[in-house]
Amino acid sequence: xxxxxxxxxxxxxxxxxxxxxxxxxxxxxxxxxxxxxxxxxxxxxxxxxxxxxxxxxxxxxxxxxxxxxxxxxxxxxxxxxxxxxxxxxxxxxxxxxxxxxxxxxxxxxxxxxxxxxxxxxxxxxxxxxxxxxxxxxxxxxxxxxxxxxxxxxxxxxxxxxxxxxxxxxxxxxxxxxxxxxxxxxxxxxxxxxxxxxxxxxxxxxxxxxxxxxxxxxxxxxxxxxxxxxxxxxxxxxxxxxxxxxxxxxxxxxxxxxxxxxxxxxxxxxxxxxxxxxxxxxxxxxxxxxxxxxxxxxxxxxxxxxxxxxxxxxxxxxxxxxxxxxxxxxxxxxxxxxxxxxxxxxxxxxxxxxxxxxxxxxxxxxxxxxxxxxxxxxxxxxxxxxxxxxxxxxxxxxxxxxxxxxxxxxxxxxxxxxxxxxxxxxxxxxx
Amino acid sequence: xxxxxxxxxxxxxxxxxxxxxxxxxxxxxxxxxxxxxxxxxxxxxxxxxxxxxxxxxxxxxxxxxxxxxxxxxxxxxxxxxxxxxxxxxxxxxxxxxxxxxxxxxxxxxxxxxxxxxxxxxxxxxxxxxxxxxxxxxxxxxxxxxxxxxxxxxxxxxxxxxxxxxxxxxxxxxxxxxxxxxxxxxxxxxxxxxxxxxxxxxxxxxxxxxxxxxxxxxxxxxxxxxxxxxxxxxxxxxxxxxxxxxxxxxxxxxxxxxxxxxxxxxxxxxxxxxxxxxxxxxxxxxxxxxxxxxxxxxxxxxxxxxxxxxxxxxxxxxxxxxxxxxxxxxxxxxxxxxxxxxxxxxxxxxxxxxxxxxxxxxxxxxxxxxxxxxxxxxxxxxxxxxxxxxxxxxxxxxxxxxxxxxxxxxxxxxxxxxxxxxxxxxxxxxxxxxxxxxxxxxxxxxxxxxxxxxxxxxxxxxxxxxxxxxxxxxxxxxxxxxxxxxxxxxxxxxxxxxxx
Numbered sequence: 001x002x003x004x005x006x007x008x009x010x011x012x013x014x015x016x017x018x019x020x021x022x023x024x025x026x027x028x029x030x031x032x033x034x035x036x037x038x039x040x041x042x043x044x045x046x047x048x049x050x051x052x053x054x055x056x057x058x059x060x061x062x063x064x065x066x067x068x069x070x071x072x073x074x075x076x077x078x079x080x081x082x083x084x085x086x087x088x089x090x091x092x093x094x095x096x097x098x099x100x101x102x103x104x105x106x107x108x109x110x111x112x113x114x115x116x117x118x119x120x121x122x123x124x125x126x127x128x129x130x131x132x133x134x135x136x137x138x139x140x141x142x143x144x145x146x147x148x149x150x151x152x153x154x155x156x157x158x159x160x161x162x163x164x165x166x167x168x169x170x171x172x173x174x175x176x177x178x179x180x181x182x183x184x185x186x187x188x189x190x191x192x193x194x195x196x197x198x199x200x201x202x203x204x205x206x207x208x209x210x211x212x213x214x215x216x217x218x219x220x221x222x223x224x225x226x227x228x229x230x231x232x233x234x235x236x237x238x239x240x241x242x243x244x245x246x247x248x249x250x251x252x253x254x255x256x257x258x259x260x261x262x263x264x265x266x267x268x269x270x271x272x273x274x275x276x277x278x279x280x281x282x283x284x285x286x287x288x289x290x291x292x293x294x295x296x297x298x299x300x301x302x303x304x305x306x307x308x309x310x311x312x313x314x315x316x317x318x319x320x321x322x323x324x325x326x327x328x329x330x331x332x333x334x335x336x337x338x339x340x341x342x343x344x345x346x347x348x349x350x351x352x353x354x355x356x357x358x359x360x361x362x363x364x365x366x367x368x369x370x371x372x373x374x375x376x377x378x379x380x381x382x383x384x385x386x387x388x389x390x391x392x393x394x395x396x397x398x399x400x401x402x403x404x405x406x407x408x409x410x411x412x413x414x415x416x417x418x419x420x421x422x423x424x425x426x427x428x429x430x
Numbered sequence: 431x432x433x434x435x436x437x438x439x440x441x442x443x444x445x446x447x448x449x450x451x452x453x454x455x456x457x458x459x460x461x462x463x464x465x466x467x468x469x470x471x472x473x474x475x476x477x478x479x480x481x482x483x484x485x486x487x488x489x490x491x492x493x494x495x496x497x498x499x500x501x502x503x504x505x506x507x508x509x510x511x512x513x514x515x516x517x518x519x520x521x522x523x524x525x526x527x528x529x530x531x532x533x534x535x536x537x538x539x540x541x542x543x544x545x546x547x548x549x550x551x552x553x554x555x556x557x558x559x560x561x562x563x564x565x566x567x568x569x570x571x572x573x574x575x576x577x578x579x580x581x582x583x584x585x586x587x588x589x590x591x592x593x594x595x596x597x598x599x600x601x602x603x604x605x606x607x608x609x610x611x612x613x614x615x616x617x618x619x620x621x622x623x624x625x626x627x628x629x630x631x632x633x634x635x636x637x638x639x640x641x642x643x644x645x646x647x648x649x650x651x652x653x654x655x656x657x658x659x660x661x662x663x664x665x666x667x668x669x670x671x672x673x674x675x676x677x678x679x680x681x682x683x684x685x686x687x688x689x690x691x692x693x694x695x696x697x698x699x700x701x702x703x704x705x706x707x708x709x710x711x712x713x714x715x716x717x718x719x720x721x722x723x724x725x726x727x728x729x730x731x732x733x734x735x736x737x738x739x740x741x742x743x744x745x746x747x748x749x750x751x752x753x754x755x756x757x758x759x760x761x762x763x764x765x766x767x768x769x770x771x772x773x774x775x776x777x778x779x780x781x782x783x784x785x786x787x788x789x790x791x792x793x794x795x796x797x798x799x800x801x802x803x804x805x806x807x808x809x810x811x812x813x814x815x816x817x818x819x820x821x822x823x824x825x826x827x828x829x830x831x832x833x834x835x836x837x838x839x840x841x842x843x844x845x846x847x848x849x850x851x852x853x854x855x856x857x858x859x860x861x862x863x864x865x866x867x868x869x870x871x872x873x874x875x876x877x878x879x880x881x882x883x884x885x886x887x888x889x890x891x892x893x894x895x896x897x898x899x900x901x902x903x904x905x906x907x908x909x910x911x912x913x914x915x916x917x918x919x920x921x922x923x924x925x926x927x928x929x
Contacts, residue, residue: 003653004763005756006707012441165441247757318432326441333435351434357513358555360447362700367651367707372757376705377749394755402439409447410555416437 006367009230009238010403012165012327014204018293019168019286024176025296027310028103033076033301034096034338036088039064039134039142045072047097053080057299058110058276061097068142071132072341073277074099075299077106087337089323091330096338099301109275116187116272121147124191131271132278134342135261143264147191152256156189156197157243160212160262161227161234163202164325166286167345170263172295173282175208177266178215184269185222192258197222199262200239204229231327232401238370263344278341285311287326289319289348298339304346305335314348322347327402356411365404365414371397375404379417387428395421445648451515453649457640458521458630458695465632469529477529481629485524487533491540492520499549514554516544522562522695525630526688526735527569535573539565559742560702562695566735590614590627591687591725591733598788599726600673606789607678617678621685630691641694653707654714655693659684661718661774668775669726669782689721692734697741704748706756708763712748712770716741719774727781817922820852827860831923837874838911849873853916855923857896862927867891867920879912887913896924 037045044066049055055074064070081098088094114127128144135141162170174181189197199212203226216222227233227242236259240252248254267278281300285307286293292312304321308314322329323337326347339346365375374393381389395418404414462485470478493516500510523540543565551557593613601607614620621634631637645652663680670679683689697703703713720737728736751766752759820832834850851872856865867888872880882888890903905913 004708004711004760004767010443314431318434320434320436320440322438322440327439329440330438331434331436331440333433335433347440349440351432351436354442357447358553360450360555360700361703361705362447362450363651363705363707363710366705366756369756372755374706374753374756377753389753392753394758397755400438402441405439406441407443407445409443409445409450411442411446413437415439419437 005372006363006369008368008370008372009228009232010368010407011229012163012231012406014229015166015286016168016171018166019284019295020171022294024172024282025294025311027296027298027302027307029076029101029299029302030306032078032081032101033099033299034084034086034303035061035072035075035099035301036338036340037062037072037083037095037097038088038090039068039070039072041090042066042068043094049080049097051080051082054078055080055099056106056108057279058108060110061099068145069129070134070142071130071277073110073132073279075279075301076101077104078102087332087334089330089332089337089340089343091323091332096301101299107276110277111271111275113275114272116190121191121193124187127272128191128268131268132341133264133268133271134278135264143260143268146253146258146260147188150191150193150253150258153192153194153253153258154196154256155243155258156185156192156194157225157239157252157257157259158185158188158197158199158262158265159234159236159239159259160199160201160208161239163231163234164327164329164345165231166293166347167284167325168286169282169284169295169344170261171205171208172284173266174262175211177269178211180266180269180273181262182215182219182222183273184265184267186219187268187272188258188260188265189221194256194258195221198225198243199223200225200227200243202227202229202233231403231406232370235370235399235401281339281341281343283307283339283343284345285348286345287322287348289314289316289321289350291315300339300341300343302339303335304337304339307339307346308335308348316350318351320349320351322349327406328400354411356413359408359410359412362409364407364409368403368407370401370403371399373398373418375414375418378421379412379414382417382421382424385424387424390421390425393421396425398422448512450649451518453644453647454518454695455515455521457644457649458518458525461630461632461636461640461691461695462521462525464636465525465629468632481529483533484527484529484531484536484629485521487536488520488524488540489517491537492516492523492544495541495544496549499545499553519543519548519561519565522630523565525691525695526562526566526628528628531569531573535569539569539573542568555701557701558745560696560699560738563735563738563742567739570735590620590682594682594686596788598785600669600782600785600787601675601679602673602787603789606787607676611678611682617681617685620682627686628688628691630695631688634685634690637690637694641690644694644698650694650698651707651710654698654703654710657711657714658693658697658718659689661715661771662689662721665718665722665775665778668779669722672779672782683722683725687721687725688734692717692738696734696738702742702745704745704752706749706752708756708766709745709748709752712752712766713741713745715767715770715774716744716748719770719778722778723781726778726785817919818850819922819926822926824859827858828856828865829859829927831855831857831926832870833919833922835915835919835922837872837915838879838909851879851912851915851919853919855891855920857923857927859927862896864891864894864896864920864924867916874912879909881906881909882912882916887916891920896927 042064045062046065047062049061056077059074060071061074062072076099078100081100084096084098085093086096111130125144125147133143135143160170185197212224232238240257246255252259280297282297284295294311320331321335322331325345369375378393378395398418402415408414466478466481469481496514496516497507500507520540543561547559547561547564548557601610611617641655644650662683666683667680697714697717704710717737720740721733724733724736818834820834823830833853837851851874852870854868854870858865869883872883887906894901
């Protein structure tokens, strides 16, 4: 029915080549890491260590303890320092726990490894929770919740689409950990109770497509699903629609599908095999604001400024530092914030002036909105402060993918208008 | 080091509104350039020059109006123009005009389009009506009879839609169909645009190519022209079936009256059409319905322009009724399209049941022959004009006489400012034969005396011996008096030559 609605997606210049072909570079913090004591929007975190305690890589530091249960393991070995309030990639100051890095990286087993082939479903779900596996697509949603009570699941989709421009972390991480990935996919497949798993990847990533196809050719339950090179192909709803031409209301499990990021699968496999939680991350540092765009492997809690300094510095005096990709990532007005355990990219762009002119009502934003919304109408409603119209237009369904601003030929911040509408609606609900 | 804050996303498509407008400018320029080329090569320099002047006048007035506006509001002129694009209006407007319109009509209409159609609403992005359409409507309503005298021939002849209008928008006699279409060289020729029409629709084929180009470049939404042309075709095909006409009828509707031109350049105007995909489809179908009804019932050949302007008013309403969460509204949208289609078809067929074929009355007037040397028949006291030889220049054997003679307008006082006609008569004094007779200036009544300014009439004189007392020519029916005045002028020249 895209005839009546417009395509709901758009090919973007991916700028992937900047980092696609180079090996991952190992980066270490200078002398301390700052472990964010939050998980997503939640700051309800119990801390289990005290200032002066000696910790190792993998020592349980804290645990998110509200309706979700997410442990946080130490990314370095060293001594626990004070707590510090500092800027976080959610664009709000958050409490961070300082750990003085002794540079030795002495490890402890955070938990016992587990053989997924013999483990029960319950054991696997508990293990996943205990390992602190969060969605590595950028949102950091605790993964175990998806597998708690799977019902009528027919397909597990492993999301290796990585549709945001500049980001190649998933690509490099997958390429260098194919074995672990398959291990993780098989474990997730067992937990999902689905008969088959598909690995979704853009068909433009030919090399990895071939490697994946080669890797799964003897496994009839796993196959590779090639998607077009469009944005936001990696968004759960767009991906699910591309795969089975079905839409759902809240969660893909309504139509028998579980989606997990490919890096999550690898992290899970490494937890199963080696008994380690997520303590380091592969992060793409890219964009024209950097001298040497690079994929780095770095303990989480490391400051952006330290990573940038180690990979060759900024190429401009006037930059935008974006936590994430340029489409969905938040601009942070400082580089004094840290990599979290779900960060996959830091994009640094030269600050170029954008001049907007009047909206010409061309409707490109409406045609490309992957959520099926009418962004220009939502903007009009927001300007008129017409809350009823915002409700009618379902502004709260916006995922802020940024495509409406991207396509706007008049260079208007359309997404921001929708964001304001969402806030107004949220306020009214509250 | 400076770290900035800016709301996400921080990634922009290379496509800008400026580029969209420049691509449209390029596309319309190609269409107009072809028309100018056609006028130059097929109709003569006068036409080509006039077409160019029309384009230039429109551009000057449109840009001038906006520059004054910018000056008045103390805006940066370059910046204002680069976010207002007046030249697009001017070019699209010129495409809707026919070549025989005086320059001041273009000037006034473009001003109306830019100023009243756009600027007073708040400028680019805020106007309700298609500015070029407003300009065209002003030209049609206020200056319908205003045509230049310069082009008193085929091009000023009735457009295909005007002829069709005379026939009542339906031809049920099969033999009449052929003769109707043959006036324009058949359907193929109509499609090629080589017949009296507006400048922009000089070639439907070219419009098709340009339309496809703009669609592929995603400058226009292909669904809009396709829905529009498709709807016109389906609706008029229904009329054809209803009235027992062939498939030529819908094709005629599609290729004539600026439908193709509007499909590519006017109903695709983003500012004045709905913002949603479904809204634009409803819009295009709505314009199609209005075009067909206005053509066949209101009997206005300008159906396309009025159809667009009317639907422009409904754009906000279309936006309103298509509001919602698109994925959940599919059923609503399908019903909306279906309802509009069925309602449109019903109204059109109802209207079509009211139209009938006006068989053209062929008046067969007796051929009147006048003796060249004889005195004109006295029709009234004023019909004995005096010929005045203005100049006489010999070039070898051929002597050229310039003769002033009062035509019908002068004699009957049908014109506000009657002037004599001036003819040029060339006579070979050696062989004593008339070489040519032609008008230098024609000041006679339009559509009456100008019938004598034709090859058929004037070439009769060629070859006549000036000493032959029995020579005669056939006068032009319904232009008898002017015919006689020409005879009189030739006679005066003959007398002078024999002197």
